[in-house]
């Protein structure tokens with residue numbers, strides 16, 4: 063098993079381990095018990111993760127109190143679910159000596175992390191991500207939260223995990239569309255931080271789509287190392303961590319303008335292409351870069367053009383309302399070169415002339 067350590071900053075005690083391997087879920091429980099033996103575990107999964115057999119594999123028949131989020135997915139990522147989880151923990155007579163174990167995708171991880179952050183003023187959380195998105199992105203970094211009826215992640219807390227166990231074999235049961243969509247975050251990581259990793263994705267895309275254990279482990283190691291490094295440097299997203307929002311400014315707007323018919327990674331793929339066009343407009347792109355990126359995303363099978371029914375006005379309006387906006391106009395993360403974010407004066411998120419953004423958005427609309 064490959065291990066790396068995330069050093070949580072000085073303001074907090076300790077650090078946490080991220081273990082990456084393939085097919086170790088069935089043998090993981092004793093490890094969790096030995097790492098958190100003095101704590102009583104409470105496992106949170108969702109109905110699809112249970113149906114795929116992962117909860118049984120993890121628990122191996124042990125009688126451990128657990129909560130199954132049902133229906134699965136974003137619809138249940140709300141405060142009602144968080145309250146139900148906290149109350150289930152109380153009813154199981156758990157206290158401050160609990161360790162919460164989240165087994166699932168980003169939805170489970172975010173809700174479970176939030177529940178752990180608020181239960182008895184905070185108990186440790188172990189993340190066992192089971193989607194390509196969660197393994198690459200959400201399980202590491204300590205952002206937890208639930209949606210309100212108005213916006214995504216309206217309630218939340220930074221609550222860093224006590225440990226992360228990435229068993230890449232768990233993503234084999236994921237449906238094809240979710241699998242591919244989540245891999246967009248891997249492409250994003252390569253683009254912002256590691257040109258060689260980008261080449262690896264170009265070379266191995268077919269094997270990755272075949273979900274072969276060895277290549278998935280290499281992928282997970284790269285993702286965890288990149289995300290871990292960025293989070294370590296800036297755990298509370300004051301500056302550097304913003305680079306993880308590459309492709310997300312327009313991506314979030316596209317996701318929302320599609321009324322969430324597009325999956326997150328699919329919308330981010332479109333956002334990455336839009337960022338690439340902005341880079342060209344600003345003279346930041348080397349020749350052929352956007353074509354390379356678009357080709358890789360197309361091979362991944364995520365969209366690189368806007369859906370036909372998405373209206374440009376609404377999109378611009380949504381970009382303006384990006385929650386990270388300053389003066390009602392959002393900042394953009396842009397690449398200076400493949401594998402490196404452009405950060406003049408140490409700023410990772412930059413203001414872009416709104417005429418450029420409007421021009422690029424219009425060009426995306428015209429090209430669909």
Ligand SMILES: NC(=O)c1ccc[n+]([C@@H]2O[C@H](COP(=O)([O-])OP(=O)(O)OC[C@H]3O[C@@H](n4cnc5c(N)ncnc54)[C@H](O)[C@@H]3O)[C@@H](O)[C@H]2O)c1
Nearest residue numbers: 110114134135167168169170192193195200205232235236
């Ligand atoms: N905390 C963060 O830093 C962060 C970062 C990125 C995204 N997110 C959040 O993550 C969420 C999206 O994550 P996601 O794409 O993993 O969604 P998800 O957890 O909803 O999983 C997608 C679908 O796959 C199912 N599933 C999960 N694992 C499975 C498996 N192994 N086999 C079969 N089915 C499985 C789920 O039940 C769900 O239907 C969003 O809410 C987003 O806001 C958080």
Ligand SMILES: [Zn+2]
Nearest residue numbers: 247310326330
């Ligand atoms: Zn994302």
